[in-house]
Amino acid sequence: MRTVRTLTAAVLLAGTALMGLPGVSVAETASPGPAPSKGEEAAPTEAGTSFRTATAVRPGQRATAQASTGDYLYWQFPADAAQRPTVRASVKLPESATVRAASTWQVDVYDGLRRRQACRFGSQTATASGAASVELTCHLRTVRAWAEPWSGDPLPGAYYVRLTAVRLAATDVGLPFEASLDVSTADAGAAAAVDGRLSTPLTQGSSATVEPEDGWSSGWWSTRWLWTAGGAALAALAGIWGYSLTRGNGRPAGVPGGS
Helix, strand or coil: CHHHHHHHHHHHHHHHHHHHCCCCCHHHHHCCCCCCCCCCCCCCCCCECCCCCCEECCCCCEEEEEEECCCCEEEEEEECCCEEEEEEEEEECCHHHHHCCCEEEEEEEECCCCCEECEEECCCEEEECCCCEEEEEEEECCCCCCCCCCCCCCCCEEEEEEEEEEECCHHHCCCEEEEEEEEEEEECHHHHCCCCCCCCCECCCCCCCCCCCCCCCCCCCCCHHHHHHHHHHHHHHHHHHHHHHHCCCCCCCCCCCCC
16 A cells, blocks of 8 residues: 555656646647637628618628618618517718708618518607707517517518608708618517417518528527426426325224225
């Protein structure tokens, strides 16, 4: 035993000495260098002029574009089930336009079926009267995994944003302006879960391809399954407890059994 302990101590001392020698560090030779981080996709700097040419924008990006008053600008972004998208658009007018007639700007959002979606709240329309910029906001309803065709509820797929001036003086048509678009999404949680899902997201009819970074959700899983399983377990326990209360302690002592 003493010999084994002596050999073990010698091995440990030799290993410690090797670890302390320069150029033989295990941490330096075994640990690989940090992996290069993947570069983020550049935000778009232009906008489409129709639904089919709408420029794809990912939530979190800030898209910009330069156009002329009277043009229609189109972007598109992906929205999955149980998400609440928010669209923020801004228009920066040239200094010469601030002293001319007032102009009214509007942002509209359409789903993959080209149905115009109503905003829950926000300044969807704004008038530039002596101001150098206009801010527009549209908070959409929660995207549902499935809905009846007549309901008009938002469904998973591509969503199109259209920005234009709905009221513009004839003398102001053709003036240059700068536009920017910000899209963000918030998770609504299990409260927005429904029994059903689409076979495929509504992304047809566009030259660009939009898809969430993590892909489209399957639609069948939600935390409602956890609540269902928990409720079933509690019901089973309650049944066992109720049975134990009603079955009694068996036959009383001293009572003969039946023949």
